[in-house]
Amino acid sequence: MIREQMKIAKLYDLTHTLAADYLAQYEFPWDALQGISDFLIQLGSSLDENGYEKRGENVWVHKTAKVAPTAFLNGPVIVCRDAEVRHCAFIRGSALIGEGAVVGNSTELKNVILFDKVQVPHYNYVGDSILGFKAHMGAGSITSNVKSDKLLVNIHAADGEIETGRKKVGALIGDNVEVGCGSILNPGTVIGRWSNIYPLSSVRGCVDPDSIYKRQGEVVAKTV
Template identity: 40%
Template sequence: MNASEFFALPPSLARFAPFFPADVPPWEWLKKIGLALASVEYGHHALAIPPGVHLEGKVWLDRSVRLPPYATIIGPAWIGAGTEIRPGAFIRGNVIAGEGCVLGNASEFKNCLLLDGVQAPHYNYVGDSILGNKAHLGAGVICSNLRLDQGEVVVRLPAGPVGTGLRKFGAVLGDKAEVGCNAVLNPGSLLGPRALVMPCTPFSGYLPAATIARSRTAITTLPRRD
């Protein structure tokens, strides 16, 4: 299972391409976020920083980023063009966001990669996770990243369980994947492109592309769209 089965790194993040090869398991990208950010030359911000926005450490903001009256951004962090950061957002290190994303109000982001057009607009936790192009989280969605026994996160694939070597690993969402309000993605969840988890659903394991998870036992295939 390779990253290319879930998403493609967009042109806006081409500078990071050496760190995120398409032919490795997608969770391997999580291990490279810090290295990718270390390759950035951080300079002065070209946009005005509102008094209530706290910046700490190495933070790169495109001049077209929309900042709220108050938020906390702790580096290293790289935020791409046209991305909107909403009030109360807490970005706390090792975060890369591409173009046109929404990092929502009262939402927390940590060690994550958001490709272009990601929407995480309301009360979300995105930790140790990768969200593909135009992936969307409904209000209150949690990407849980730590097992209760704090052991290694193992992904449950159709061919059998696979160790990731990670103690913290939230979720991988393919391009245009959708997660409904107040759903919980348990550690090591994998959602293929256009996969959909219904609201208030606790999900674990692997959800293939273009399928719907309605509960732990009900999965429906979506019709094809041209």
């Protein structure tokens, strides 16, 4: 994947998130990770009180959303219309959970933007990441957001390395991406729209849009 394909405009349809204006300020999605917390606090204070109720410090939940009594929400958090936060979900903070999104049993979120209809429904960890419209992570798949050597994360574009300047970068996942069960998305992974990741994959680097990732070095274009 070349850096041009990694731009926010190439990965995401911004009509499917309350973060549209915020993300539109940036060219690349990893640059937006730093300001998610402040953005959510500002956005939350402007939400329609007829639609959203405040359930704690910087925690706003739409009145149509379903939040299990065993779920933990630490602000700033916004849970949008018709979203579902299931049993024992752990929202550590700085999370936008889009309209109709599903955050499942024992899933943990930290510093993330989930677009509308995103599903992270079973034992997922999603940190320092942005997931596009209708992206789905299979059971047990996670985003790894810190390198084992603790160095700053670089994005491995086909046309050169891109320095993020950040120690923590998870995955930047485009619209309609399917991540198979038990997969690990290593720090700084970028996955283009409409791509599929095989179960039990360890993805390092970037995956072109409309691709099928089978294993490292074996990525094929979709034919349909």
